[in-house]
């Protein structure tokens with residue numbers, strides 16, 4: 001990958017490898033890179049501008065990733081004036097938030113979005129998924145459901161559930177809310193793939209596919225955007 005300079009990465013974080021017009025990069029590395037306005041073309045390819053890609057690569061070559069200390073960091077924190085840069089596969093290790101929707105914004109640990117939830121104070125809150133203790137306030141590591149405000153989980157535990165469930169089925173493991181829960185999780189950097197949940201039985205597939213053929217949400221939350229959702233489903 002020209003952008004993260006790594007071949008063996010977590011495909012859930014970086015997406016598939018794209019070879020197009022001399023560009024060889026992970027799809028999501030392309031979406032997150034500074035100064036590249038790539039989008040899906042609806043036919044399995046990507047619309048991008050070569051000047052942008054070249055300029056982004058030049059700029060990245062002079063930037064060091066604060067996590068792995070290698071050069072070629074193509075992502076910089078979106079906070080104005082902050083120049084903390086990193087590679088997409090290094091983001092989680094560096095405690096960065098990468099938002100897998102809309103503008104694909106990224107933030108360093110210091111400037112990442114915070115959950116604005118008035119939490120119900122609890123003696124020793126624990127993760128609803130793995131049962132281990134969580135921090136008693138929302139943090140990078142410990143998150144809370146914005147709807148019921150007392151379901152706690154670790155970032156990596158809820159990320160795992162999001163990958164298994166997909167956008168159509170992902171919900172708060174306690175109150176089953178989706179309306180407040182999904183946007184909050186996306187904002188906090190949880191990746192929710194647009195795909196059918198792993199446990200959906202075969203006969204339901206067509207019916208579900210029908211339901212999301214055209215994404216009519218006023219603010220489409222489908223990772224990759226409305227076009228990808230339509231293309232895939």
Ligand SMILES: [Zn+2]
Nearest residue numbers: 001004026029
């Ligand atoms: Zn990459």
Ligand SMILES: [Zn+2]
Nearest residue numbers: 065068087090
């Ligand atoms: Zn790195």
Ligand SMILES: [Zn+2]
Nearest residue numbers: 077082108111
């Ligand atoms: Zn920053």
Ligand SMILES: [Zn+2]
Nearest residue numbers: 127130154157
């Ligand atoms: Zn956990």
Ligand SMILES: [Zn+2]
Nearest residue numbers: 145148172175
């Ligand atoms: Zn909840």
Ligand SMILES: [Zn+2]
Nearest residue numbers: 215220221222
């Ligand atoms: Zn959608």
